Amino acid sequence: MRFSQLVGARTSEVVTADDPVPHDDQVLVEVLACGVCTSDIGPWLTHDPAGPPVRLGHEMVGRVVATGGDATRWRPGDVVTGLGGDGLATHAVMDAQAILPVPPGIDPALAIGEPVADLEEALSRTGIAPGARVAVVGLGFMGLGLVQLARRHAPGLLIGVDPDPARRRRALALGADLAFAPDELPEEYRTGSSRATDARPDIVLEATGVTGGLKTAGSMVRPFGTLCVVGYHHTGDAMMDMDLWYKAVTVVNGFCPDRTRLIAAMRETLDLIAERRFSYAPLVTHRFGLDDVDEAFRLMEEAGPDFVKGVVVF
Known part of the structure; x- marks a missing residue:
């Protein structure tokens, strides 16, 4: 696998490692898209190069390639989104209880479940x-x-x-x-x-x-x-x-610390995406490769008139 990691302020590098192995309650996904989130810009701006590298990215869509022993709901080839981490990578593990299927026919970059679930859960209250x-x-x-x-x-x-x-x-x-x-x-x-x-x-x-x-x-x-x-x-x-x-x-x-509530909101919003009642299409204005993560954060920091949301695609 290849993954991006922070090695200093505003400085990332792409390195190679073995693919992670999912635990019993996890799935291994080939990452198809990962949103670049405002909550990650703080570490990107300030990471101390003397400290250990830091991995970012939690707004994931991926294709299941392997499953743990207890993740029996999922099969290789399923396209899923959900709550995860270390998503700025070609492969990542995700909790099998914190993912949902992506509606068929939807561009992975336009089906990221986590951010819209956060919004819907807040709005519901x-x-x-x-x-x-x-x-x-x-x-x-x-x-x-x-x-x-x-x-x-x-x-x-x-x-x-x-x-x-x-x-x-x-x-x-x-x-x-x-x-x-x-x-x-x-x-x-x-x-x-x-x-x-x-x-x-x-x-x-x-x-x-x-x-x-x-x-x-x-x-x-x-x-x-x-x-x-x-x-x-x-x-x-x-x-x-x-x-x-x-x-x-x-x-x-508006913040929700409860995964159960977020997954329930995500299920509702994925239905909205499938029904074309919510669309990321006017929001995802920039797409990047894994080697361009720093450019994605730079444009998000600048927040120019043409920028709304950046997504790293694979």
Whole structure:
């Protein structure tokens, strides 16, 4: 097998080793695609070259090539996705209880189960219902995914917020009714003149991962509404606006530590992909080979107007 490993800040190398051997409760897959995730950019930016190499990649789709003794559900040739690790490699092992079959006929790069399952699981805890006023703050990969997932619940109004005009255009193309830059957000979506005419969203989905975005999201949610923090706040202090307390806002932690819930959400979202009700096609803007992992992270860090999501394909 060949795999990419971090050997220093912003520096990866591809090395060769024997294929891993699956344990009884694992399968060995030939990796077909692995998404490059924001949660991995911290190690990529800061890895100490004096430390041991680090392997990244957990958004996998693979073809089963061998199974452990207890992984009897799976057969060589099955194409699967799920929860895993060390996916920036030609081969990887995955937990047989944490994978699901990829719908037939779907490009592996467009069938990565883990990220969309994270979004759906978070959304499921917001109480979103038809007719609700919904805002998505942050229209990168996660935010644009949330726009698609929220749209299927028939919201009365779906607002996107992002400073990048290219991202706002993408949100409108994916079903948002309105899209604004944070500093151009109409006052009616920040303050309510009266409870009877309050136009602020019932549900605000924060997908920026930065404190400024969290502040914008908190300012938008109406009294007794719901703020769902989906963004990956991996650095700094994410300070909560105490106005949320005075507005009696319900704050939902969008992170889910439970694999059972994530696999259930993944099963639902893979059905949506099979039915063409959710699509990665407008989100996966860049594809890379295994030797180009550092370029994939560099473009993700730059977050230019043409970049939404990078996937390493094999």
